[in-house]
Amino acid sequence: MAVATERSLSMVNAVGEAMRQAMEADPTVIVMGEDVVGGAGRGGSKENAMGGSFGATKSLYPLFGGTRVRDTPISEAGFVGAGVGAAAAGLRPVVDAMWADFTGLAFDQIYNQAGKMSYMFGGQVRLPLTIRVAMGSGLSAAAQHSGTLYAIYTHLPGIKVVVPSTPYDAKGLLLEAIFDDSPVLFFEHLKLYVAKGPVPQDPYRIPLGVAEVRRAGSDVTIVAIAAMVGRALEAAELLAGEGISVEVIDPRTLSPLDEETILGSVERTGGLVVVDESPPHCSVASEIAAVVGEKAFDSLNGPVRRVTAPHTPVPFSPSLEEAYAPSVQAIVDAVRTIC
Amino acid sequence: MDVSADTLRSLHRTMLTIRLFEQRVAREFRTGEIPGFVHMYIGEEAVAAGICANLRDDDYVTSTHRGHGHCIAKGCELDAMMAEIYGREDGLCKGRGGSMHIADFSRGMLGANAIVGGGIALATGAGLAATVRGTDQVAVAFFGDGAANQGVLHESLNLAAIWRLPVIYVCENNGFAESTPAAYATSVADVASRAAGYGIPGTIADGRDVLEVLAAARDAVARARAGEGPTLLEVKTYRFMGHFEGDPEKYRDDEERKELTANDALGSLEARILADGHASEADLDALRGEIEAAVDHAVEFARASAFPDPSTIERYVYPEQVAQ
Numbered sequence: 211m212a213v214a215t216e217r218s219l220s221m222v223n224a225v226g227e228a229m230r231q232a233m234e235a236d237p238t239v240i241v242m243g244e245d246v247v248g249g250a251g252r253g254g255s256k257e258n259a260m261g262g263s264f265g266a267t268k269s270l271y272p273l274f275g276g277t278r279v280r281d282t283p284i285s286e287a288g289f290v291g292a293g294v295g296a297a298a299a300g301l302r303p304v305v306d307a308m309w310a311d312f313t314g315l316a317f318d319q320i321y322n323q324a325g326k327m328s329y330m331f332g333g334q335v336r337l338p339l340t341i342r343v344a345m346g347s348g349l350s351a352a353a354q355h356s357g358t359l360y361a362i363y364t365h366l367p368g369i370k371v372v373v374p375s376t377p378y379d380a381k382g383l384l385l386e387a388i389f390d391d392s393p394v395l396f397f398e399h400l401k402l403y404v405a406k407g408p409v410p411q412d413p414y415r416i417p418l419g420v421a422e423v424r425r426a427g428s429d430v431t432i433v434a435i436a437a438m439v440g441r442a443l444e445a446a447e448l449l450a451g452e453g454i455s456v457e458v459i460d461p462r463t464l465s466p467l468d469e470e471t472i473l474g475s476v477e478r479t480g481g482l483v484v485v486d487e488s489p490p491h492c493s494v495a496s497e498i499a500a501v502v503g504e505k506a507f508d509s510l511n512g513p514v515r516r517v518t519a520p521h522t523p524v525p526f527s528p529s530l531e532e533a534y535a536p537s538v539q540a541i542v543d544a545v546r547t548i549c
Numbered sequence: 550m551d552v553s554a555d556t557l558r559s560l561h562r563t564m565l566t567i568r569l570f571e572q573r574v575a576r577e578f579r580t581g582e583i584p585g586f587v588h589m590y591i592g593e594e595a596v597a598a599g600i601c602a603n604l605r606d607d608d609y610v611t612s613t614h615r616g617h618g619h620c621i622a623k624g625c626e627l628d629a630m631m632a633e634i635y636g637r638e639d640g641l642c643k644g645r646g647g648s649m650h651i652a653d654f655s656r657g658m659l660g661a662n663a664i665v666g667g668g669i670a671l672a673t674g675a676g677l678a679a680t681v682r683g684t685d686q687v688a689v690a691f692f693g694d695g696a697a698n699q700g701v702l703h704e705s706l707n708l709a710a711i712w713r714l715p716v717i718y719v720c721e722n723n724g725f726a727e728s729t730p731a732a733y734a735t736s737v738a739d740v741a742s743r744a745a746g747y748g749i750p751g752t753i754a755d756g757r758d759v760l761e762v763l764a765a766a767r768d769a770v771a772r773a774r775a776g777e778g779p780t781l782l783e784v785k786t787y788r789f790m791g792h793f794e795g796d797p798e799k800y801r802d803d804e805e806r807k808e809l810t811a812n813d814a815l816g817s818l819e820a821r822i823l824a825d826g827h828a829s830e831a832d833l834d835a836l837r838g839e840i841e842a843a844v845d846h847a848v849e850f851a852r853a854s855a856f857p858d859p860s861t862i863e864r865y866v867y868p869e870q871v872a873q
């Protein structure tokens with residue numbers, strides 16, 4: 211009989227382990243952000259009081275010290291920009307910007323600086339920078355602590371975008387992101403932070419741009435992003451009861467996007483539903499719909515469906531927020547319109 | 550400083566209202582009835598009370614994630630505030646904003662803000678509006694010691710200085726930004742000293758003494774109203790509670806917390822009012838009872854208010870246009 215050797219970790223801890231292993235492997239990897247240590251300068255048990263807003267960096271300061279693990283002032287433009295500059299000057303910084311919404315303060319550093327340097331400077335510079343952010347609705351965190359924003363960064367040439375949906379992927383993708391020579395925005399969904407899943411102890415990497423088929427099916431393809439993968443799988447289960455066979459694809463990275471896997475699936479199923487917890491205009495859902503509309507039009511038996519959040523900021527009140535992210539029911543309904 | 554008995558009693562009422570309102574919010578938050586998270590202002594009441602006592606209804610304030618005290622000091626109704634914190638339709642923002650986005654534009658309260666430093670430039674703009682209209686309104690930007698390291702403060706100070714805007718930048722230095730000590734994150738001991746770099750006055754008041762805050766703010770507001778430009782006013786204060794409700798506060802110990810509460814501005818104001826004979830113990834008890842009843846009422850009001858109708862989720866994304 212096989213012995214169960216699989217270890218379970220939460221996504222927070224998987225991400226923490228990836229950072230630790232990257233720092234062990236390469237002395238140029240540094241970590242910085244607000245409260246990534248906590249109680250900075252206080253000494254004793256008051257130091258390392260936080261280890262990040264959710265504890266992801268907790269193990270780092272005791273192991274690597276203050277030269278490589280740095281609390282920053284609340285100065286997003288400054289420390290994200292310093293991450294860009296440090297990357298250009300030979301480090302591999304991992305910058306914790308806390309919530310995706312806060313990257314707004316550092317947008318110039320990401321968009322005009324990190325995203326354009328390699329191109330403008332004719333390929334002279336490598337920019338091995340990773341910016342980690344938490345995102346997502348569902349916690350009554352209100353309009354300025356809930357946005358997804360991955361569509362904004364997917365729009366930008368020169369920036370890569372990662373959206374893991376499992377602890378296993380989070381570890382493998384973060385290790386890959388840290389050792390990638392491009393700037394990577396790494397989005398961690400708050401609703402996925404605590405659930406545990408199997409995560410091997412040894413370091414491993416998952417290449418960027420390779421989607422994962424979470425469930426095989428033959429009647430319709432659902433592409434779902436981050437926390438929406440779970441909802442798509444629930445919808446697929448319900449639909450299976452009605453005799454509709456759903457394939458669920460998790461793109462895992464949005465930039466680069468694994469078009470091949472998505473197109474191959476749609477060519478077999480003839481239908482596409484994209485589930486995206488973001489407002490619909492110029493969204494990743496729109497992009498995937500456009501790719502399929504352009505490249506697999508002849509395979510489609512009906513219109514592509516996008517199931518997204520409404521064109522609104524994230525509301526505070528639970529009664530409204532419940533109506534924000536796509537529900538399992540909304541996904542089921544969308545599938546039914548084309549199957 | 551010469552202050553009338555009425556002023557003392559009014560400051561006291563404001564501070565006690567903030568204290569009792571917040572204690573109740575903290576208590577109800579622990580029951581799980583309040584969604585999201587809340588940041589308590591307890592210990593810092595003298596700042597909002599002392600500053601806002603110098604303001605008129607038509608003056609502006611911008612606030613922070615720790616905004617309940619600013620709202621109360623600017624005259625917001627407790628019922629509608631509480632309903633907002635509960636996420637209800639009768640809340641100040643109709644349940645769309647919550648504790649971190651509480652606002653009441655009818656009182657010049659331009660919003661709590663969950664982006665650290667987010668309100669600073671907005672107050673600068675409110676001051677600009679007053680200048681362009683030629684009124685003598687002023688604007689106050691409340692922000693923390695953590696926010697003092699955001700670039701936007703520095704850009705705003707310069708802008709307000711060159712345009713002589715009627716803005717008072719109030720840094721509530723409570724020593725910590727989440728778990729990070731100001732002593733670590735800030736290059737100078739006094740945020741106020743940064744004013745020199747922009748050629749404007751930088752003053753410091755002790756937040757344990759509401760009268761000191763009142764006096765410092767009076768000068769700054771007078772300057773602003775007279776068209777003499779902005780002031781950076783730093784108030785040294787203390788956050789008695791965690792950063793947010795539920796904060797394990799590993800970055801400080803019980804002894805420190807005890808020391809903090811020993812210097813309670815509310816307690817010393819009460820002592821002074823009693824010593825000066827402006828009120829008796831019985832008067833203070835009666836006031837406390839009155840405010841507690843108002844807070845009870847606010848909670849009942851909030852609980853009785855409906856949750857917003859989900860079909861209205863797309864309302865207010867854009868302002869409802871008024872024909873021009």
Ligand SMILES: Cc1ncc(C[n+]2csc(CCOP(=O)(O)OP(=O)(O)O)c2C)c(N)n1
Nearest residue numbers: 312615663664665693694695696725726727
């Ligand atoms: C732009 C931005 N960065 C980070 C945060 C997370 N955050 C919320 S409150 C806070 C500390 C703020 O400290 P300070 O300005 O001193 O205000 P205090 O909480 O002490 O009142 C931080 C880092 C945020 N909300 N917005």
